Amino acid sequence: MPSTQATHAPPTPARVLTHLQHLEAESIHIIREVAAEFDNPVMLFSIGKDSCVMLHLARKAFHPAKPPFPLLHIDTTWNFRDMYRFRNEYIVGELGMECLVHINEEGLKRGVDPFRDGSKVFTDVMNLGALRQALDKYGFDAAFGGGRRDEEKARAKERVYSFRDANHQWDPKNQRPELWNLYNGMVQKGEQIRAFPLSNWTELDIWQYIHLENIRLVPAYFASERDVVEFEGNLIAVDDGRVPEKLRKTSRREWIRFRTLGDYPLSGGTLSRATTLPEIIQEMLLATRSEREGRAIDKDPGASMEEKKRQGYY
Amino acid sequence: MIEQNELIAGDIHAYLQQHERKELLRFLTCGSVDDGKSTLIGRILFDSKMVYEDQLAALEVDSRRFGTTGGAFDPALLTDGLRAEREQGITIDVAYRYFSTAKRKFIIADTPGHQQYTRNMATGASNCDLAIILIDARHGVLEQTRRHSFITSLLGIRHIVVAINKMDLVDWSEEVFERIKAQYTEFAVKLKLNDIRFVPMSALEGENVVHTSGRMPWYTGPTLMHVLENVVIVSDRDFARFRLPIQFVNRPNLDFRGFTGTIAGGIVRPGDPVIVLPSKKLSRVRRIVTMDGDLDEAFTPQSVTLTLEDEIDASRGDMIVHPDDQPRIARAFEAMIVWMADEPMPVGGQYLIKHTTRTSPGVLTAIRHRVDVNTLEQQDTDHLNLNEIGRCVVALQRPICFDPYQQNRSTGGFILIDRLTNNTVGAGMILDHDPQQLRGTHRRDMYLAPVQVQRHDSHITLEQRFQRLGQRPATIWLTGLTGSGKSAIAYALEERLFNAGYLAHVLDGRNARLGLSVDLTFTDEDRAENQRRAAEVAKLFNNAGLISICAFMSPHADDRDWARKIVERGGFPFFEVYCHAPEDVLEERIRKAREGNIDTEKVIAFSDLDSPYEPPKNPTLLLETQELTLEQSVDQLMDLLTREKIIR
Numbered sequence: 034m035p036s037t038q039a040t041h042a043p044p045t046p047a048r049v050l051t052h053l054q055h056l057e058a059e060s061i062h063i064i065r066e067v068a069a070e071f072d073n074p075v076m077l078f079s080i081g082k083d084s085c086v087m088l089h090l091a092r093k094a095f096h097p098a099k100p101p102f103p104l105l106h107i108d109t110t111w112n113f114r115d116m117y118r119f120r121n122e123y124i125v126g127e128l129g130m131e132c133l134v135h136i137n138e139e140g141l142k143r144g145v146d147p148f149r150d151g152s153k154v155f156t157d158v159m160n161l162g163a164l165r166q167a168l169d170k171y172g173f174d175a176a177f178g179g180g181r182r183d184e185e186k187a188r189a190k191e192r193v194y195s196f197r198d199a200n201h202q203w204d205p206k207n208q209r210p211e212l213w214n215l216y217n218g219m220v221q222k223g224e225q226i227r228a229f230p231l232s233n234w235t236e237l238d239i240w241q242y243i244h245l246e247n248i249r250l251v252p253a254y255f256a257s258e259r260d261v262v263e264f265e266g267n268l269i270a271v272d273d274g275r276v277p278e279k280l281r282k283t284s285r286r287e288w289i290r291f292r293t294l295g296d297y298p299l300s301g302g303t304l305s306r307a308t309t310l311p312e313i314i315q316e317m318l319l320a321t322r323s324e325r326e327g328r329a330i331d332k333d334p335g336a337s338m339e340e341k342k343r344q345g346y347y
Numbered sequence: 348m349i350e351q352n353e354l355i356a357g358d359i360h361a362y363l364q365q366h367e368r369k370e371l372l373r374f375l376t377c378g379s380v381d382d383g384k385s386t387l388i389g390r391i392l393f394d395s396k397m398v399y400e401d402q403l404a405a406l407e408v409d410s411r412r413f414g415t416t417g418g419a420f421d422p423a424l425l426t427d428g429l430r431a432e433r434e435q436g437i438t439i440d441v442a443y444r445y446f447s448t449a450k451r452k453f454i455i456a457d458t459p460g461h462q463q464y465t466r467n468m469a470t471g472a473s474n475c476d477l478a479i480i481l482i483d484a485r486h487g488v489l490e491q492t493r494r495h496s497f498i499t500s501l502l503g504i505r506h507i508v509v510a511i512n513k514m515d516l517v518d519w520s521e522e523v524f525e526r527i528k529a530q531y532t533e534f535a536v537k538l539k540l541n542d543i544r545f546v547p548m549s550a551l552e553g554e555n556v557v558h559t560s561g562r563m564p565w566y567t568g569p570t571l572m573h574v575l576e577n578v579v580i581v582s583d584r585d586f587a588r589f590r591l592p593i594q595f596v597n598r599p600n601l602d603f604r605g606f607t608g609t610i611a612g613g614i615v616r617p618g619d620p621v622i623v624l625p626s627k628k629l630s631r632v633r634r635i636v637t638m639d640g641d642l643d644e645a646f647t648p649q650s651v652t653l654t655l656e657d658e659i660d661a662s663r664g665d666m667i668v669h670p671d672d673q674p675r676i677a678r679a680f681e682a683m684i685v686w687m688a689d690e691p692m693p694v695g696g697q698y699l700i701k702h703t704t705r706t707s708p709g710v711l712t713a714i715r716h717r718v719d720v721n722t723l724e725q726q727d728t729d730h731l732n733l734n735e736i737g738r739c740v741v742a743l744q745r746p747i748c749f750d751p752y753q754q755n756r757s758t759g760g761f762i763l764i765d766r767l768t769n770n771t772v773g774a775g776m777i778l779d780h781d782p783q784q785l786r787g788t789h790r791r792d793m794y795l796a797p798v799q800v801q802r803h804d805s806h807i808t809l810e811q812r813f814q815r816l817g818q819r820p821a822t823i824w825l826t827g828l829t830g831s832g833k834s835a836i837a838y839a840l841e842e843r844l845f846n847a848g849y850l851a852h853v854l855d856g857r858n859a860r861l862g863l864s865v866d867l868t869f870t871d872e873d874r875a876e877n878q879r880r881a882a883e884v885a886k887l888f889n890n891a892g893l894i895s896i897c898a899f900m901s902p903h904a905d906d907r908d909w910a911r912k913i914v915e916r917g918g919f920p921f922f923e924v925y926c927h928a929p930e931d932v933l934e935e936r937i938r939k940a941r942e943g944n945i946d947t948e949k950v951i952a953f954s955d956l957d958s959p960y961e962p963p964k965n966p967t968l969l970l971e972t973q974e975l976t977l978e979q980s981v982d983q984l985m986d987l988l989t990r991e992k993i994i995r
Contacts, residue, residue, distance in 0.1 A: 048614070048646050049581050052371035052452035061650035062594070062609045069595040069663050069704070094607070096638040096652070098599035182443050189442040189457075209771040210440050210466060210687055212473035214609065215701050215762045219769035233454060235445045237366075245367055315359040319352065 053242050060087075060230040061094040062214055063193060064177070067228045068094075068101050070218040071175040074228075077164075078104035078124075078132065080116040081294045082250055083179035083231060086239055088130070089248050090230060091177075103131040105167055105176070109159035110136060111147055111296035113272050119251045135167035147298040148277050152265070156299075165201055168225065175218070175226045183235040193232045199223035240317060244310045254313065256290040256305040267301030292317075365449060372575060373454040375471050375504070377495035378481030383512045387481065387550035388444060388457060391572070394557035395446050441471040450576040465498060465720055465734040466687045469774055472502035473760065476580045479508045479571070484517045484547070488530045494720045500538040501683055501736070501776065503756050505583045507535075507543045508574055514563065515549040521565040537723065542578075546571050584647050585755045589613030589621075590674065591667040592703035592758070597652060605636055605652040606667060611703065611757035612750070613669065614646040615653065622670040623661045624748045629670060630657040648757075664705030666748040666758075674750045674758060679742040681715070681780045682752075686731040688765065688772035693730045698772065702747050702761035709763075713740040731773075741775065751779030805890070809918075812892035818849045820889035821993045822882075822914045823984065825898045826907060827926030828960055830936035832972040832980070836926060837898040839981045844894060849994055851894035854881050875906045882910035886917040894993065902960040920991060924984070925966035928973040 050058070064087075067074050076091060078084045091100040106120060125132050140158040147155040168176065182188050192208055194216045209217050218226055231239070243250065253270070260271040262284045270291075271284050276298070289302040290313070307313045354362045378384040444455040456471035458464070472478065478499040482492055499507060509531055517523045524547045535543055547566050548555035554562055557572040569577070590612040597605035615621075619632045635642040636652040645651045653667065661667070668674060686692050692711060700709040715738040716725040731737045752759030753776075763773035813819055823840070825833040837853045844851040859881050860867065867873035878901050885895035901907050907923060914921040928936075968987055970980045988994045 048586065049370060050649070051367060052369045052447075053367060055371040055648070058609060058648055058650040065595045065607055065650070066704075093638045094650070095595075095597055096636065097603060097605075098597050183445045189444060190440070210470045210774070211771075212470050212762055212774045213756065213760045214474075215760065217701065217762060217764055217769070217771045219699070219764055221769065233443070233445070235447075235452075237447070238452070241363065241367055244363060311359045311363060314363065315355055318355045318362075 053238060053245065056234055056238060057090065057093070057242070059214070059233065060090045063216070063228060063230040064091050064094045064100075066214075066216055067175050067177065067218070067226070071226070073171070073173050074102045074175040074177070075105045075133070075171065075173045076100070076102055076177040077179070078106050079179065079295065080106065080112065080120055080124075080251060081179070082243060082254060083181065083239060085248055085250055086234075086242060087177060087179045087230060088124070088128075089246060092128070099129065102177075103133050105133045105135065105171075105173075107160060107163045107167060108134050108136045109155070109163070109296050110141060111155075111159070111275075111298060113251065113253050113270070113291075113294060113297045113300075115251045115253045116294060123249060133167070133171070135163055135170070137163035137166060146275075147296060148264070148275070148280070152299050155296075159296075168201065173225065174220060175228055177228050177230060179231055180229045181231050181234050181236070181239075191229065191232065193229055194218060195227040195229065196220070197225040197227060201225070236317065237314070240310065240314045244314065251294055253291045253294055255309070256288050256307045256312075258286050259289050259302075260284045261287045261289055261302065264298060267299075268304070269299075269301060270297050272297040366447075369447060369449075370451050370580075371454070372451050372477065372578070372580060373456065373475045374477040374479060374575065375456045375458070375468070375475040375499070376479045376481065377458070377468060377499065378479075378491075378512075382481040382483050383550045384457070384481055387479070387510065387512065387556065388455060390550045390553055390556045391455075392444065392446055394553060395448055395572075440467040448572070448576060453575065464494070465685060465736065468495065468498045469502055469685045469687075472499060472504055473756075473774070475502075475504055476583060477506040477508065477575070477578060478504045479510050481510050481512050482527060482531070484511050484513045484520075484523055484527065487527045488534065490721045492531070493534060493723070496535060496538055496540065497718075497720055497723060500540050501685075503753055503776070505542055506578050506580070507540050508571060509543060509545045510550075510571060511545060511547045512550055514547045514554065515552055519547075519560075519562045521547075521563070524566070544568070544574055546574065585612040585750075586614055586646060587612075588672045588674070588750070588755070589615050589619070589667075589669040590647075590750070590755065590758050591615070591651070591653065592705070593661055593663050593665045593667065594704045596662055603654070604658070605654055606661060607650070607652045608667075608704065609650045609757075610645060610647040612647050612755045613672075614644060615651075616644045617641070620670050621655065621667050622673065623659055624666045624668060624673065625676055625746055626661065626665065628657075628659050628661070630655040630659050632656075664703075666703065668748070674748040676746050676748050678744075678746045679712070679740060680749065681738060681740050681778045682761070682775040683718075683736060683778065684711075684731065684739045684741075684763070684773050684775045685736050686733060686773050688770065689733055690765075690772075691730040691732045692763075692773060697766060699764040699766055700741065700743060700761050700775075701764060702749065703758060705747055706764070707743050707745050707747065708766075709741050709743040711739055712742045715739065738778070739775070749777050752776035753779055809892070816850060816892045817995065818892070818894060819920075819993045820892050820894060821920040821922065821988070821991070822885045822889060822895040822897060823922045823924055823988075824885075824901070824907065824910060825896070825924045825926055826901045826963060826966075827928075827972075828902075828933055829900060830933035830940070831926040831928050832936075832970075832977070833898040833900070833926045835977060836970065836972070836980045836984070837896045839977050840984050841896055843981050843985060844988075844994070847994070849894065850892070851896055852888055853896045853898065854884060855898040856881075856900060871903070874901075875903070875909075878906050878910055879913070882913040885910075886914050886919065889914065889917060889919040894988070900960075904961045904963065907963065920993070922967040922987065922991070923963055923965075924968045924970060925963045926970050926972050926980075927962070928971070932973050 095101060120132060124130050137159050140162060145155055145158045180188065182191055192211050195203060196208055197203055220226060261268050262271055262276060262280050264280060268289060271281060287304060288306050290305045290307060291300050291302045294300055305316060307316050376384050376388060442457045444457060446453050456475055458467040458471040480492060480495050482488060511524055511527050528545045546555055546568065547563055548571060550556055554560040555570045557570060559570055560566060591608045591610055593606050594608040597607050615632055617632050617634055621632055622629050633654045633656050635645050636654060694711060694714055696711045698709060699706050714728055714731065717728040717731060717735055717737040718725055720736060750758040759777045761775045762771050765772045825837055827833050834855050837855060841851045841853045859877055863880055864877040867877050878899050881897055881899060885897050888895045911921045968983060970983065972980060
């Protein structure tokens, strides 16, 4: 073999971390670092699987104490009903987490509606707008997000600590180099850091970890027979009475599950019979389409991830 | 991959079990676009089945627009999504890609861009275990190959795969491969890279990337993927020295005090003795607490929570270590620094230094040299520009605990943060510096650095003091070996001056150690520091109008010159007086001193020199104390002071 390698002593197998243990240690490090260096951090909590993994890691990081920061749920009022139940009964009820909920009341009064106004306007007002309001209202100087670098090509270069100016702007030309695990959390008053502890996780890692750690998820991730309709090229659930009458008439029963959860009118489902985690992972591995495909926000013309990020969406 | 799919479809539980045990390998790809870097990454992703259908569809569209392969599959386009952003001027220092095989999960740090190459590559390399250095088989080892290899070695990457790419363009020639291999090996010797492997390949055609080549039967070594899957990396980490930089102190209630952090080195078990630095408090580990129950053992790089047997007050930035193997603790150190900001870094520049979990103000007190990344040549300079690398001295406000970077990346690396803009402006790797060379010098470096403290100036001028006291201030520095009579002369001179109506004060080495330097030992470094303090005090006395008489062995010419600088910088004359006697006389005097002195240890300590005495070359005055009486020596000193118009 063409090598000038010096022979290494064989490793002690017991001291080799698996990739998931490695990722876990790295994420816990990031979470503790933020908790230690910022005055007023918050964890953005969408109730999705990535949020649940992030919360699980935060609980591990501070055990036996509770994480020393609250969760923040930006409530568009259009999430799956399952999600609200999960938030109230499990996250707040059983885990005892403090969960701040913020709704863009102005948007609510205007009656912004994803079916009528389209995903872009709706998301801008009820998600992005609400997030900005909440961050300003509480004066958070750091916010954890569940974003991963593998989600989209343009995210591959995102930092673990993403710097935002006082207007929540993300300036792609003004991000800080990140070396080792030495994150630079220095900010002026009004500026913020978005911290992404799951940066190096892939979708498969997330699922494997959920499986291994037995992390509880919102039931909508699992296949079940649901009333569905087609909306903007996606198969969506008829989750409540707000689906327009005309559309509801076309509804049918299908075995379906959701790969990403958020607002039910904007979350496209996949036909599936996978009712257990291993079955979901199996389907995912054999799938030939990438995960975000079902997310309406990524397909909206002129609303690239980059654009969203610059506006402060992530 | 096909077997994998069968396993997934047939027995998902077996698959999960296999995949939950994978190791993680992070690697860096070094090379410019022309070397086929994007093609290689694309090829790896494609051949590992990490590309989804929708991504392939997007790729087809891209191929029509940017394709360089005449319609054929161009793997480069898989990763070139960043091209457009480059054109928009968006900085991309590192793009990360993820894929996995049955054996390992991989994180690729891809560093595009030419101008920012050093900065980007250092950033990407900082967390990597392995680097792939791409060489175009047509061109062989180029300047950039050297640059990539140097940065790789500087950032402490232990494993190198030299991918000799585009073998298809040199007729799959073994001779070309062997020639490049020899070229590289010869130059790599200088860089102390010890695990280097060479793989001939064609990323475009997929030869020896994931699959074995049919085109190069002469090559019997592993494919690139085989190396990536099998290279042993666990032994790269330092399991010998336990290090836990405290990240966060977890105190949910009065009964629980958990020290949390990521183990930066070594192994820890309940019952282990530990010492908390820098406070040096000793205790033992009580528990290793996790949400899933206590652990019997934890090791680097796990993130843990420890509780100790004793109530110890320790906070973020402190370090818990094993008492038998402690890191260095110092306020100053030497490091290789990669400069990452547009504004150059000057000597004297002040920054925040983030090292482990501690951020403290520091000064770049000296640049020993700059290293030309292409030629490895060392050059003199007084600043570092963007993308330059230099060997520097850093002095901090408070001491930190560190190891040399080559021994432990976590306790040896740091970043520099600009105090105004808060940007990360540089990265440093602490050197395994022979402490001998640093002795006593780091405090001097601090002295030279500009400080922001404003001086207060007295309202009384020296002239006014002279009118009042009838003398001019000066410092007389008596140097010589133990037994040469320095102290005796100093006190006799002081007395003579006092009786003549002048004000003088003696500072001697021994007295200084009773108060001023009570914290110092007798190493060369601490001796130097003792003298530095004495010189500062002598200068202060001079400021007050007094004559300072200093009696210090001060064996090093360097240290005496330094004392002179301190005093002369204050605007006062400095007279170096060499007290000399033959060796046998000295020995006799020491013997007598011991008989009369119960505290013999002190005498031994003073005479027990680490290095030989360096006699002054041009002393203001030489006193042969064997030939002169004490009175005569003092006479000579009084004459000197009169001559120099210090006294009338």
